[in-house]
Amino acid sequence: MKIYNLLITFVLLLLSTRAIAQDTNVQEKKYLQILGEGARVSHELAANCHDVNLDDSEWPQFNLSQIAEYKHYCIRIPVTISQEHVPRYTILRAIFLGSAKFYWDGKYIAAKGKPGLDLDSEQVGPIELTVPLSATELSQGQHLLTLALSTYHHIEDMHAIYYGMILTSKNIKQGFNFQQKIIPLMLAGAMFLLAVFFALIYFLYDRRPAFIIFSCLCFFSGALIGLEVIKYFWNYPWDFHILRLRIIILNVLLTGMALIAYYLFYYQIKRKVIWLSFTLLCFIALALFSPSYDIKSLSIFVLALVISLLINVLAYRKNHPSSLIHLSILIAGFLLMVILPFSFIDKWFAALFSFIALANLYSLMIQFGNEKTKAMQSLRLEAQMLRRNLQPHFLMNSLTLIVEWVETEPKLAVKFIDALADEFRLLNTMSEQKLVPWLDERALCQKHFEIMQYRYQKQIQLNIDVSQSDFLIPPAIIHTVIENVFSHNRIKNGDIFDIHVSQNDSMHIKITTPFRNKNHKGTGIGEDYIKTRLTESFNTHWSFESAAKNDTWQTDIKFPLIKKPR
C-alpha cells in the first residue's frame, strides 16, 4: 500500500513534468547560424569602427562571452553566409545585458539603447533585439557585423552578461514561444487560484496558520513562475534583468521558507522559531555566497526540500496521518530532480507544488469530513446525555416515588421534585458544551447522589477530595460513573463513594465505589459515552480504566489539564 502510494505519486509527477518539459524538443528545422566567431575588439573609441575597409587584423581576437560590465567596446564580427538562399524572414537576434548599435556591412541597421562612454552618455535598451535582414543583406559570401557596445548601467558584477547572437528564421521563435508560454501560465494561474482559495479558507473557515502559510506558498510559487515567464511577454530594459534575478532569488527564498513553515505548522512541530531561523540563515548564506543566480536558486530549492523531507520523516515517525503522502511527493520530487535536466528546475518546482497542493486539498477534505462526523457526534452525545435522565427506569421510578409521597408525605415529594429539577437544569446547560468547569460537574454528581439517596433510602456517603477546582472536564463523565454504580449494584447502608482528584500537568481522577455485581459485563452505554466525550475533547491524550479491586470498583480517568478561563 505504502509503496503504491510512492509509485503513483512518482509516475504522475514524472508525467506532468514531462509534459511541461516537452518544449525542449522543438526541432530547429529552418535556419540557424550562431554569430561571434572570429570577432575582434577595440576598447578605443574608434570612429571608423564600422568601416568595412578598415584593417582590423591588428585588433585582438575576442570571445563574446567575455563581454564584461562597465566597459565600452567596438566589436567587429565576420559573417560567412555559405547557403545560396537564406530563407525569407531571417532575422538577427541578439540577447545580452548591454546597449549597442548594430551595423551590417558598414550600414546602420538597428540600435539596442544607445551605447556610451560612461553612465551618463549610455542609454539603456531592451534586453533582446531582433532585426529582419533582407535577402540582399544575406547574400552568399562574406559579410561584416559591427557593434558599438557599452555596459555601464550594471549594478553588480555578473559572471555572464552575453547570452547570444544568432541569425535565424522567424518561425522558430513563434513556435518556441507558444509551447513555453502556455503551460507555465496555466500553472501560475492555478497557483494564484490556490492562494486565494486557501486564504479564503483561512479567513472564513478555520484560522489555522498552516492554511494561510500554504496560501503564501502558492502565491510565492505562482509569482516565481510568473517572473520566469515574464521574459516571453515583455522585452524589458536590460538593466532590469539583474533586478529581476534578485527578485527571483528573494522569491525562491520566501517560497522555501513558506514550504518549511507550512510543514512545521501542519505537523505542529515544536521549536518552530529555531527551525525557521536556522533555515533562513542557511538560505541567506546560499543567496550571498553561491557563484551564480542559477546555483543560488537551485541550492535554496534543494535545501528547502531536504529540510521539508526531514520534517516529514519526523512527522511520519510520530504517525501523523498524512505524512506518508507528503513524504512520497517529496521523495518523488527528489528522484525527478536527478532525472530531469537542470534547466527545468523552475517548472519542476511548480509541478511539485501542485502536487503538494493536491495532497493538501485532500487532507482538507478529510478534515471537512471528520468535522462533519464530529459535529454529528456532538449532537448525538448531547442527546444521549439528556436522554439518560429520561430513561424509563430513572424517570418512571422517580415518578412512582413522587406519586407515593404526594399521597403519604407531600413535603418530601416537593423536595424530591426540586432535586430532580436541579439535576435536569444542570444537565441541560452542560450538555451543549464540550468542556465544563469542574464545579458544575461536581454539583451535578452531588445532585444525582442526593436523588439516589432519596430513592434507595440508604445511609451512603459521597466524598470528594480535590485540591484545586479551576480545571475543565467533559460534561457528565463522573456523573455517568456514579450513575452506573447505582444501576448495576445493590447499594447498602454505609456504602462510600470516593472521588479523588489530583492535578499536576494533567488531571487524574480516581473514583472508588461499591461493587456487588458478580456478573458485571464491564462496558456499557455509560462507558461508551465517557470514552467518546474524552475523545471529543482530548483526541487520544486520555486514559480510562475501570476494574474491580478487592470489594470495590475502581475507575481511573486521566486527561490533560485545561484551566478554567477567568
Add this chain to the structure above:
Amino acid sequence: MHIVIVEDEPIIAQRLKRQIGEILEAEKPIIKWFDDIEDANEYLTQQSIDLLMLDLNLHGENGFDLLKDVSAQSFHTIIVSAYSEQAITAFEFGVLDFVAKPFQKERLQAALTRFTDKSSHASNELKQLAVKKHDGLSFIKIADINFIKADSHYTQLHMNTCDFALHDKPIDKLAMLLPEQFVRVHRSYIVDINKVIELKIGSGASYQLLMQDNNEVPVSRSRYQQIKSLLS
C-alpha cells in the same frame, strides 16, 4: 395468601405493600419484600407462594431471569415495571398482568382482581406461551394449540402438528391466562373451541370431542350441556 414483592426501590416496595394490603384486606395476605433477585429466588424455591409482584430492572439485572429460574411456576406473576415496551414479552412468560410505573391503586386493584377472580380470562391478546426446554426457552403460538391436558403439576400443550410441549403451570393457573376461545371441558382438559370437529357421544353416556389433530378429548358430564350449546 402469600405474596412476594421483588423491587429494588424501598419506597416503591412500600407503596406496593401498602396498596396490596388495602386491596386484599379481607384475605389477610402475608407480604414478603426482596430487593434482589438472588434472595427472592432462594426464598421461592423453599416456599410455595400465591402471587409474585416483580420489577424487571433490579440493579441492572433482568427480572425475567427469576421467571426462568424458578422451577415450577405454581404461582401467578404480576409485573410492575417502568419498561412498558416489555409487556408483550412478559405475557409470553405467562404472567397474569403487566402494571406500568407509575401506577395508581385502581390499576393495581384491577390486576389483583384478575388474580382473585378464578373465572376471569386474560383481557389481553396473548399470542404465544414460553415453554422451558433443556436448551432454554422456546415459544409456542397460541393459535397452534389444539387442546391442553393436565400432567400433574405441569400441562401438556397439544399442537396441530400432533406433538406436545410441557408448560410449567398447573392447568388451573394456565386457564386464567388463556384467551376466551379456550374452554375447560374436563377437570384435566382445556380445548380451543374453534378447533373442535364434532362432539361424539360414546357408550355409557360418555362424551368426546374430536379435535382437528384427530385426538379425542373427554368431556365431563357436568360440562356437557355448556359445551353442546357453545358448539351449536
